Amino acid sequence: MAILVTGGAGYIGSVTVELLRTEGEEVVVLDDLARGHREAVAADIAFYHGNVGDRALLARIAREHKLESCIHFAALAYVGESVQTPAKYFENNVAQGIALMGSLVEAGVRRVVFSSTCATYGESDQETISERTAQWPVNPYGWSKLILERLLASYDGAYGLKFVSLRYFNAAGATERYGEHHEPESHLIPNVLSAAQGDTPEVPVFGKNYPTPDGTAIRDYVHVADLADAHIRALGHLRRGGESDFLNLGTGHGYSVLEVVESARQVTGRDIRIRFEPPRPGDPPRLVADPTKAKAALGWTPGKSDLRTIIASAWQWRQKHPHGYVS
Numbered sequence: 001m002a003i004l005v006t007g008g009a010g011y012i013g014s015v016t017v018e019l020l021r022t023e024g025e026e027v028v029v030l031d032d033l034a035r036g037h038r039e040a041v042a043a044d045i046a047f048y049h050g051n052v053g054d055r056a057l058l059a060r061i062a063r064e065h066k067l068e069s070c071i072h073f074a075a076l077a078y079v080g081e082s083v084q085t086p087a088k089y090f091e092n093n094v095a096q097g098i099a100l101m102g103s104l105v106e107a108g109v110r111r112v113v114f115s116s117t118c119a120t121y122g123e124s125d126q127e128t129i130s131e132r133t134a135q136w137p138v139n140p141y142g143w144s145k146l147i148l149e150r151l152l153a154s155y156d157g158a159y160g161l162k163f164v165s166l167r168y169f170n171a172a173g174a175t176e177r178y179g180e181h182h183e184p185e186s187h188l189i190p191n192v193l194s195a196a197q198g199d200t201p202e203v204p205v206f207g208k209n210y211p212t213p214d215g216t217a218i219r220d221y222v223h224v225a226d227l228a229d230a231h232i233r234a235l236g237h238l239r240r241g242g243e244s245d246f247l248n249l250g251t252g253h254g255y256s257v258l259e260v261v262e263s264a265r266q267v268t269g270r271d272i273r274i275r276f277e278p279p280r281p282g283d284p285p286r287l288v289a290d291p292t293k294a295k296a297a298l299g300w301t302p303g304k305s306d307l308r309t310i311i312a313s314a315w316q317w318r319q320k321h322p323h324g325y326v327s
């Protein structure tokens with residue numbers, strides 16, 4: 001019995017595949033490599049290069065492997081890009097995602113762990129965001145994920161498809177083997193480390209007049225290895241016959257952009273210069289999780305997610321891969 005991991009050549013997918021394999025699971029990866037890296041998937045893992053919306057390919061995968069579940073990471077995931085080219089996001093994340101869920105139901109798969117996001121909440125005036133916080137996204141990326149969440153809830157009712165939708169806050173950090181390499185890179189920590197490395201002269205900081213103590217945006221950073229662990233636990237929950245659920249994955253602590261830069265200066269010992277830019281459309285001032293529900297439902301603790309540990313792990317990976325992945 002195999003787990004289909006879509007987007008397994010991407011950042012969070014590759015780390016989760018690594019952990020699944022350590023736990024002795026059989027894994028099949030499907031990725032179109034639009035944003036992923038072939039070398040982020042070990043050579044002995046069954047790998048299909050293609051789109052999740054390709055129903056003929058999905059039928060072939062289901063013929064060649066006995067699929068018991070799917071962890072669906074594959075998506076485009078840049079807030080700014082989604083504002084500029086929403087069609088790309090609705091076509092890739094929603095249309096292809098709907099086709100994937102249809103293929104899974106047809107193949108008899110009834111367990112899905114879905115990569116959702118704090119972007120489904122939009123702007124909230126609460127200190128921390130719980131799963132009861134109203135969802136009203138402020139960018140097409142967030143909408144594309146919320147639509148899939150609604151679809152999953154309907155498919156549970158109609159087809160008995162059980163799912164856990166994990167709403168990640170900001171993934172960051174690296175394992176010894178796998179780290180973050182996006183092109184272009186829009187995430188703060190890799191960009192801060194590029195500046196520390198001297199690849200870029202300074203870090204762009206988007207917005208300095210947000211209603212936060214230092215005026216820069218606040219985010220909740222969670223270590224990618226802790227995210228991977230939550231996926232294994234979510235799968236275990238479904239295998240034990242657990243009900244479908246929506247869970248926040250974050251730490252409950254937020255850091256401003258300036259705090260992240262300062263921590264990176266301390267970890268790397270390098271001078272890191274910043275340059276203020278106008279705020280990006282669709283970027284809320286503060287996104288911090290209340291992770292109580294995930295901790296209780298999954299017995300999950302984000303034990304690697306303090307900011308220094310996150311930055312140190314990303315810095316170590318970066319020093320081993322100064323230009324990221326080659327392929």
Ligand SMILES: NC(=O)c1ccc[n+]([C@@H]2O[C@H](COP(=O)([O-])OP(=O)(O)OC[C@H]3O[C@@H](n4cnc5c(N)ncnc54)[C@H](O)[C@@H]3O)[C@@H](O)[C@H]2O)c1
Pocket residue numbers: 006007008009010011012013030031032033034035036037050051052053072073074075076077092096115116117118167168169170171172182
């Ligand atoms: N990185 C974060 O902080 C964060 C936060 C919240 C949610 N998420 C979600 O987690 C998931 C993984 O994020 P990531 O940072 O690892 O992104 P990533 O871009 O590194 O990985 C996504 C992978 O999916 C593949 N892909 C995209 N569309 C595809 C399609 N239609 N068919 C096949 N493959 C496709 C890409 O090639 C890539 O390898 C995404 O769904 C993202 O929306 C990420």
